[in-house]
Amino acid sequence: MATPSMEDYLERIYTLIQEKGYARVSDIAEALNVHPSSVTKMVQKLDRNNYLVYEKYRGLVLTTKGKKMGKRLVDRHALLEDFLRIIGVSEEVIYDDVEGIEHHLSWDSLTCISCVVQYFQEDSSRIENLRRILELENNTEV
DSSP states (O other), X not given: OOOHHHHHHHHHHHHHHHHHSOOOHHHHHHHHTOOHHHHHHHHHHHHHTTSEEEETTTEEEEOHHHHHHHHHHHHHHXXXXXXXXXXXXXXXXXXXXXXXXXXXXXXXXXXXXXXXXXXHHTOHHHHHHXXXXXXXXXXXXX
C-alpha cells in the first residue's frame, strides 16, 4: 500500500511522463518543491515497491503497477476537482483543497463521488439548480 507521500510522487512522476515523455529527479524535485536528495530516496523506495525501475544516472521508468497507480491517482485528483467545481468551490482554492483531502478518502467514497459527478455532468441544468440552491443557502446564512 502506497503512503500519501508515495502517492504524491507517483502522481507527479506519471504526469511528468505524460507531459514530457520522461521524469528526471530534477524535474520531480522542482515540481514537488523538494530537494533532489529527497526525490532520490523516494524513487529508491518506489523502486523497492515495484512502482518503477530506477537506475542511478540513467533515469526511471514506471512499471505496469506504477503506471496503473499513477493514472488512478491523476484520475482521483481530476475527479475531486470536478466535484468541488460542481458544488461551487472557488477556483482559487480547488487545487489546495484537493491536495488536502485526496489522501483521506477511501476508494469506496471516491466511487460514490464519481457517481455524483456523473449525475450532474449528464445534465447541466442539474448543476444550475444546485448552484441556485447553494446561492440561496449562502444568502440566508447569518
